[in-house]
Amino acid sequence: MLVFVVAGGELPEPQRFAPFARAANLVIAADAGYDHLLAMGARPHLLIGDLDSISPTALADARRAAVPMETFPTEKDCTDTELVLREAVRRGATCVLACGTFGDRLDHTLANVLLLASPALRETDVRLLDARQEVRLVRGSVQLRTQPGETISLLPVGGEVRGVTTTGLYYPLSDATLQTGPALGISNVAVGEDVAVRAASGALLITRIFTGGLDATQYLRDLVAPSP
Known part of the structure; x- marks a missing residue:
């Protein structure tokens, strides 16, 4: 099962990823990843996160469209990206294409890359991408x-x-x-x-x-x- 994950990091050219949203069996947004999906002309099947970075416009759209949400406290032991990747695996993903995982926060970028070595993702083909x-x-x-x-x-x-x-x-x-x-x-x-x-x-x-x-x-x- 192909899962497309969109996190809330930098994504300068979101339209490049629109084919992923159309092709995936499941699309999951992490917090402000919802904004990126709207820029692609798409919505997720599920929104996950502490909702501290999603824009008011995107959050209103999610509520209006009755997009299922799983919300978490801001003070937690993992990032929103880790939450969505684990949820993708839990739902049976065989391949995960994830964008919005890089940005100007080096700590978050490194944490997301090192997530690939997590035992929870060991049996799943997970790829982190940006426009280049x-x-x-x-x-x-x-x-x-x-x-x-x-x-x-x-x-x-x-x-x-x-x-x-x-x-x-x-x-x-x-x-x-x-x-x-x-x-x-x-x-x-x-x-x-x-x-x-x-x-x-x-x-x-x-x-x-x-x-x-x-x-x-x-x-x-x-x-x-x-x-x-």
Whole structure:
């Protein structure tokens, strides 16, 4: 099940994400993510959060449209983004596309990226995106559909990652060990339309910078296309 999550961080070009809202089986907004969805011409199936950043206009729209809400106190032990990702998993998500998770608050951005390593999300393909890039966490192996020239970076999280082997990258890795800190995996380049990454142990954050920005329609095609 494809779930589209919209958080309340920065999202300069919300219209780029409208195809995700149309294609998803379930759309969930975290607080001010509702405002972003309205800018896409969409509404969520569910609004979650402490409602401290949603605009009065968006909140009035949610109430007028009878959008289901799950509200939480401002003083809590997790962020609104964590709440929506956990709810997506609880409802059976197999893939989650999440936007509005980056912004000018470095602490929130880092917390959202590190959420990908949460045990609660381990069995779900969760991807954080903005208009020009994405990040996902991979254990084992993954096949990426890319455009030539896209920047691909591999960052270990939670300790060293052993046995890293890649194909389709300008700087290939073969049975390499990536350690937290050194930037061995930074700024690689896709040389074709398919990139493969395999790790024998550990977890990798894989970032991808889209050539020309996110094309959500093509992204969805690649999402459902069988691996070569």
